[in-house]
Amino acid sequence: MEAVYRREFEAALRMFAQASGKMVALGFEAPVLVGGAAVELYTTSRIATGDFDVSTGRQEVFEQALRDLGFVKPSGPGMATKGWIHPDLMLGFEVVSSTLLDGMADRDRVYLIDLGDDGDARIISVEDMIADRMGQFASGSAPDMLGQASVLWSLHKNADRAYLARRISEETFGDYTIADLERHPL
Structure with missing residues (x-):
């Protein structure tokens, strides 16, 4: 990555790439980052996010990949989230759709980011x-x-x-x- 991002955001993006790699290794299509995290990426953290929204048709496989990376599902008072949080990042990950923008987005336009040893991350087009x-x-x-x-x-x-x-x-x-x-x- 050439641009400079918030430390937490870059770490979360690298974990997203790792989870994506786990899915691909199992023979599934890689998830796509959408929502606020995509906005933060395209604005080089000028607009910051608190969560990573993900589009994948295999939610259970993606969530298992997150668990394998140390993510937990918060529980208890004040923790009404559908997503997953990594204790070191405090940024949430949530599957928000099974199809990219309800099938309206062109998957051929999905942007691929090479994050070196952490793998690749797929991001919705700008x-x-x-x-x-x-x-x-x-x-x-x-x-x-x-x-x-x-x-x-x-x-x-x-x-x-x-x-x-x-x-x-x-x-x-x-x-x-x-x-x-x-x-x-x-």
Whole structure:
């Protein structure tokens, strides 16, 4: 990794790659990192996350790989999480879907990061991540997501504009466009 990330984030990304490698070694498709962790990766920690959301069709295999790496499922008062936490990282991992953006994202655009001895990590494309944030914003349930999408766009102007425009239209039911990203103040 060339960019500089928070220590905890980089350690968690390396553990994600290790868990992915365990799945691939068993003959399963590698999981894909989505959500806030993908945003943090694409913004080089300008926007930080507290969890790693994962898309995989084999949740039980991924969770076993996490357990093998020392992750635990928190329990007790105040611990209402569906995810897993590594005691050294304090960043949660959670499987949030079995298909990448409900099948709307192009799996051929998934970005692969080589983390050396820790293996590879697969990350949703920046275009799909921007579109996802725009969709969450458009739903009315997450007004801050327009800001995240705008920061992502400002850092990745070399993104595939035609694909991004189509994906934003799909995620927002035609209500928003790339122009809305460009009008939003950073």
